[in-house]
Amino acid sequence: xxxxxxxxxxxxxxxxxxxxxxxxxxxxxxxxxxxxxxxxxxxxxxxxxxxxxxxxxxxxxxxxxxxxxxxxxxxxxxxxxxxxxxxxxxxxxxxxxxxxxxxxxxxxxxxxxxxxxxxxxxxxxxxxxxxxxxxx
Numbered sequence: 001x002x003x004x005x006x007x008x009x010x011x012x013x014x015x016x017x018x019x020x021x022x023x024x025x026x027x028x029x030x031x032x033x034x035x036x037x038x039x040x041x042x043x044x045x046x047x048x049x050x051x052x053x054x055x056x057x058x059x060x061x062x063x064x065x066x067x068x069x070x071x072x073x074x075x076x077x078x079x080x081x082x083x084x085x086x087x088x089x090x091x092x093x094x095x096x097x098x099x100x101x102x103x104x105x106x107x108x109x110x111x112x113x114x115x116x117x118x119x120x121x122x123x124x125x126x127x128x129x130x131x132x133x134x135x136x
Contacts, residue, residue: 023120026078027058031116031129034070034081038114039131041069041083046110051085054110055126059119065092089117 045054058079066084089095113128
């Protein structure tokens, strides 16, 4: 290997080919970091009667749903989080009216889990991330 190749080599280049780290690894790190703030927003959404079903959107680009609550640029993290509700997801057609009831059947208790709609280039999906017990 010549000097140029050594300088441009990354740790992944050495040894066996490794698959790229899943974006979900950085998402989990950010969700852990954000958990307390997200939980406060979820409680606020429920207490103010906005919705009994808060949904948070995690993304790395720009989305036109929800309210920006945690900006990756300002916080030096990998993911931006926006707050939304089941009602907005139905209104915007992300969850069809026919899918609302099945969605509610699997929706986890918002006091214990954040419902996160994760948007990646390959698509989007819902995950439930538990808040840490014994905090706050």
